[in-house]
Amino acid sequence: MHSPGDVQVEDRPDPEIIEPTDAVIKISATCICGSDLWPFRGVEPVDHLAMGHEYVGVVERIGDAVRNVKVGDFVVGSFVTSDNTCEICRAGYQSQCVHAAFVSVESGTQAERARIANADGTLVATPGRPDADLIPSLLAASDVLGTGWFAAVAAEAGPGKTVAVVGDGAVGLMGVLAAEQLGAERIIAMSRHADRQALAREYGATDIVEERGDEGVAKIKELTNGLGAHSVIEAVGTQESMMQAIRATRPGGHIGFVGVSHGVELPGQELFFSGVHLHGGPAPVRRFLPDLVQLIWDRKIDPGKVFDLTLPIERAAEGYRAMDERRAVKVLLTV
Numbered sequence: 001m002h003s004p005g006d007v008q009v010e011d012r013p014d015p016e017i018i019e020p021t022d023a024v025i026k027i028s029a030t031c032i033c034g035s036d037l038w039p040f041r042g043v044e045p046v047d048h049l050a051m052g053h054e055y056v057g058v059v060e061r062i063g064d065a066v067r068n069v070k071v072g073d074f075v076v077g078s079f080v081t082s083d084n085t086c087e088i089c090r091a092g093y094q095s096q097c098v099h100a101a102f103v104s105v106e107s108g109t110q111a112e113r114a115r116i117a118n119a120d121g122t123l124v125a126t127p128g129r130p131d132a133d134l135i136p137s138l139l140a141a142s143d144v145l146g147t148g149w150f151a152a153v154a155a156e157a158g159p160g161k162t163v164a165v166v167g168d169g170a171v172g173l174m175g176v177l178a179a180e181q182l183g184a185e186r187i188i189a190m191s192r193h194a195d196r197q198a199l200a201r202e203y204g205a206t207d208i209v210e211e212r213g214d215e216g217v218a219k220i221k222e223l224t225n226g227l228g229a230h231s232v233i234e235a236v237g238t239q240e241s242m243m244q245a246i247r248a249t250r251p252g253g254h255i256g257f258v259g260v261s262h263g264v265e266l267p268g269q270e271l272f273f274s275g276v277h278l279h280g281g282p283a284p285v286r287r288f289l290p291d292l293v294q295l296i297w298d299r300k301i302d303p304g305k306v307f308d309l310t311l312p313i314e315r316a317a318e319g320y321r322a323m324d325e326r327r328a329v330k331v332l333l334t335v
């Protein structure tokens, strides 16, 4: 991305092994993230940045210290690399690893190849070469599914719980899928787009709320005997969505917030009296990856349906525009 709104596909040098813990992978498929739209819209600064942090592909080269993956393995990794051995990783917070490195900063995966640092603790090999129709779902596990899953876990979605989901982008939809898999009793998707509502229902939403802001909160209260939801997933990252999440949660309830915060300021006193649990941040996708890969491999979940536009990587700029204009939920780029 040369500057906001200006995406170009160009030749760059192939990535090399720099550290003995690195791997270079040949990317099979990659995608455009909702968070890539922040710089595209000029909300975050950008200057000739190599884009992309979601990826699946085949290991092409490994450094001398890599033990857990080998050349030829088909792998899925998270958008943050992690050693998966430090205390923070072992507690399940791999995205905050003491050796964490953002893939987007290191390499950029909207490309033919990428260098992945901390390969041993980051990459998860699939049981074999996946069938072509599984690749979108495995790619979803790299970020949006793992992020939606973390949000549902952080919100303590589970049996007997009513879960409300703020945000109908790919992560919100994956939050619906995760809440359903975790056994939530009732799942309320907040969306005003018919196609996204339909996918939310397919993934397990039992109710749809079209209202936003205070009206949306009132609607959630109406559906929950005036109490609010037990669990709320926040998957947008704006002031409005965050306050909607906090106000739609019952006292003692839990909010999993995974929308990257932009200009959010929480009013201390309202937070104090709300009595809610707030837990979020960059999702430790690596914690969930082995289980998610298995669920996809066994065809028990189909997260790949969030990709509603597929383009060859040469046409990446078109994909950015489609997502920016909300003509596409999520764009898969074939390499």
Ligand SMILES: [Zn+2]
Pocket: 082, 083, 084, 085, 086, 087, 088, 089, 090, 094, 096, 097, 098, 099
């Ligand atoms: Zn670590």
